[in-house]
Amino acid sequence: MTDGGPLAHLPSRSKNYERGEIRILQGRAHAMRPAGITERGERRLTLCGLLARPVTRPFDSGGHESCRTCAAVERVRPPARPIRLSPDLAALRSLLDQAAVEACRSPRSKYPMRPTDQILFELLEAV
Numbered sequence: 515m516t517d518g519g520p521l522a523h524l525p526s527r528s529k530n531y532e533r534g535e536i537r538i539l540q541g542r543a544h545a546m547r548p549a550g551i552t553e554r555g556e557r558r559l560t561l562c563g564l565l566a567r568p569v570t571r572p573f574d575s576g577g578h579e580s581c582r583t584c585a586a587v588e589r590v591r592p593p594a595r596p597i598r599l600s601p602d603l604a605a606l607r608s609l610l611d612q613a614a615v616e617a618c619r620s621p622r623s624k625y626p627m628r629p630t631d632q633i634l635f636e637l638l639e640a641v
């Protein structure tokens with residue numbers, strides 16, 4: 515296991531959660547959950563449980579416009595690793611492609627085989 519997972523080598527600009535905003539509640543910034551399904555309107559759950567649209571800035575827990583609940587959650591549970599949107603997405607897709615190739619590889623292949631649980635663990639470690 516590598517420290518920070520298989521994507522730890524990617525460049526990092528921020529160690530914060532991704533910032534999210536709610537259009538009808540302008541002025542309040544929330545911290546986006548790092549995992550979740552995006553709903554209609556590009557909204558996803560925040561740390562405080564609201565649906566917000568991510569913006570391309572990090573969440574600043576000390577900002578006067580920041581949600582106090584999101585800031586409290588961030589203090590208790592800081593992000594496991596920095597959020598790097600575009601590099602993360604491209605790298606994760608690459609890992610998924612590689613995992614699919616490995617999982618479908620014939621036992622008679624000349625390439626070394628890894629157990630599927632090891633492949634899955636690497637994917638989970640990356641996210």
Ligand SMILES: [Zn+2]
Binds near residue numbers: 543545563564584
């Ligand atoms: Zn919030």
